Amino acid sequence: MKKIVAWKSLPEDVLAYLQQHAQVVQVDPAQHDAFVAALRDADGGIGASVKITPAMLDGASRLKALSTVSVGFDQFDVDDLTRRGIVLAHTPDVLTESTADTVFSLILASARRVVELADWVKAGQWRASIGPAQFGLDVQGKTLGIVGLGRIGGAVARRAALGFNMNVLYTNRSANPHAERTYGARRVDLPELLANADFVCLQVPLTPQTKHMIGAAELRAMKKSAILINASRGATVDEAALIDALQNGTIHGAGLDVFDTEPLPADSPLLKLASVVALPHIGSATHETRHAMARNAAENLIAALDGTLAVNIVNRDVLAGSAGRDS
Numbered sequence: 001m002k003k004i005v006a007w008k009s010l011p012e013d014v015l016a017y018l019q020q021h022a023q024v025v026q027v028d029p030a031q032h033d034a035f036v037a038a039l040r041d042a043d044g045g046i047g048a049s050v051k052i053t054p055a056m057l058d059g060a061s062r063l064k065a066l067s068t069v070s071v072g073f074d075q076f077d078v079d080d081l082t083r084r085g086i087v088l089a090h091t092p093d094v095l096t097e098s099t100a101d102t103v104f105s106l107i108l109a110s111a112r113r114v115v116e117l118a119d120w121v122k123a124g125q126w127r128a129s130i131g132p133a134q135f136g137l138d139v140q141g142k143t144l145g146i147v148g149l150g151r152i153g154g155a156v157a158r159r160a161a162l163g164f165n166m167n168v169l170y171t172n173r174s175a176n177p178h179a180e181r182t183y184g185a186r187r188v189d190l191p192e193l194l195a196n197a198d199f200v201c202l203q204v205p206l207t208p209q210t211k212h213m214i215g216a217a218e219l220r221a222m223k224k225s226a227i228l229i230n231a232s233r234g235a236t237v238d239e240a241a242l243i244d245a246l247q248n249g250t251i252h253g254a255g256l257d258v259f260d261t262e263p264l265p266a267d268s269p270l271l272k273l274a275s276v277v278a279l280p281h282i283g284s285a286t287h288e289t290r291h292a293m294a295r296n297a298a299e300n301l302i303a304a305l306d307g308t309l310a311v312n313i314v315n316r317d318v319l320a321g322s323a324g325r326d327s
C-alpha cells in the first residue's frame with residue numbers, strides 16, 4: 001500500500017478519502033527530524049504553510065507527488081522537484097472568490113476605517129455625533145490598480161468594476177483580454193499604475209521577480225492619498241519601507257493579510273499605526289473554502305500517484321521528464 005505523509009490536519013472526510021487509497025501518516029512539521037524521516041519512505045505528501053527544502057527530500061527516493069493545500073507554491077523549490085521527478089499539485093480556482101472577498105474587505109475596511117472606528121465605539125469613545133475626525137475615503141468611483149491580474153485579481157476586478165463602479169488598471173507580464181473586455185481593465189506599466197491608483201492591490205505570486213517589487217521608490221511613486229492592499233505574500237513588499245512610508249505619510253494607509261514574519265510579531269510597528277488594517281492571513285479562510293481546498297488537494301494527490309492527474313499541476317515539465325521551469 002502506498003504511504004502518504006500529511007503535515008497539516010485534514011477534515012475527517014478528506015482523511016477518510018485518502019485512507020481508502022493509502023496509508024496516511026500524520027506528522028507535526030515542528031518535529032523536523034521525524035517529518036524528514038517520514039518523507040524518506042513516502043510515496044506522496046500533502047500539507048501547507050511549511051517550507052519544504054531540497055535537503056528535506058534527500059533520501060526520499062519513493063516520493064512521486066506533493067500536494068499543497070494552497071494556490072501559492074512559494075514554499076517549494078519547483079525546479080528541484082522537477083529534477084527529482086516529483087509532481088507538485090496546487091489548488092487554484094476553489095479559493096479565488098473567498099480570497100477576493102478578503103481583498104475587498106481590506107479595501108473597504110482601510111478606506112472607511114471600519115476596524116479602527118469599531119474599536120473606538122467598543123472603547124466607549126462615541127460620545128457625540130461623529131465629525132471629520134472620523135470620516136474616511138470613498139471607494140466607489142475610484143481607481144483600483146491591480147498588480148497581478150490573474151484568477152484572484154480578476155475576481156477583485158469584477159467586484160470593483162461591476163459592484164463599485166471603479167476604474168481598473170493592472171500590470172501583468174501578459175495581457176488579460178477577458179478583464180479588459182468585461183471589466184474595462186486597462187493594462188499599464190507599474191509606474192503608471194502607481195501614479196494613478198487610489199488603491200494598489202498586489203495579487204502576484206511570490207517569485208524571485210516579485211520579491212520586494214513594492215519598495216521605498218514604488219511607495220514614493222504612489223499618491224499620498226493611496227492605500228496599499230497586500231493579500232499576496234508578505235515578501236512582495238519591502239515591509240521596512242512600508243512601515244517608513246506609513247509613519248511618514250508617504251501613503252495614506254495599508255490593508256494587509258500577509259507579512260514578512262507570520263504570525264506578525266506583537267511588537268511590529270505596523271500594529272501601532274491606526275492607518276493599518278492587519279489580518280492574520282485569512283485570504284481563503286472560510287469553512288467552505290478550506291474544506292474545498294483540502295478535498296481538492298487530496299484528489300490531486302491520489303490522481304498524481306495514479307499517474308492520471310491532468311489539471312492543477314505546477315511543474316508540468318515533470319510529466320515530460322524534462323527539467324527546468326520558469327516558476
Ligand code: NAP
Nearest residue numbers: 072148149150151152172173174204205209231232283284
Ligand atoms: P494567478 O492566477 O497565477 O495570478 C497571478 C498573476 O500575477 C497573473 O496574472 C500573472 O500574470 C501575474 N504575475 C506573475 N508574475 C508577475 C510579475 N513578475 N509581474 C507582474 N505580474 C506578474 O494566481 P492567483 O490564483 O490569482 O493567486 C495569486 C497569488 O495570491 C498566489 O500565488 C498566492 O501567493 C496569493 N494568495 C494569497 C492568499 C491569502 O490567503 N492571502 C490566498 C490565495 C492566494 P503574468 O503571468 O501575465 O505576469
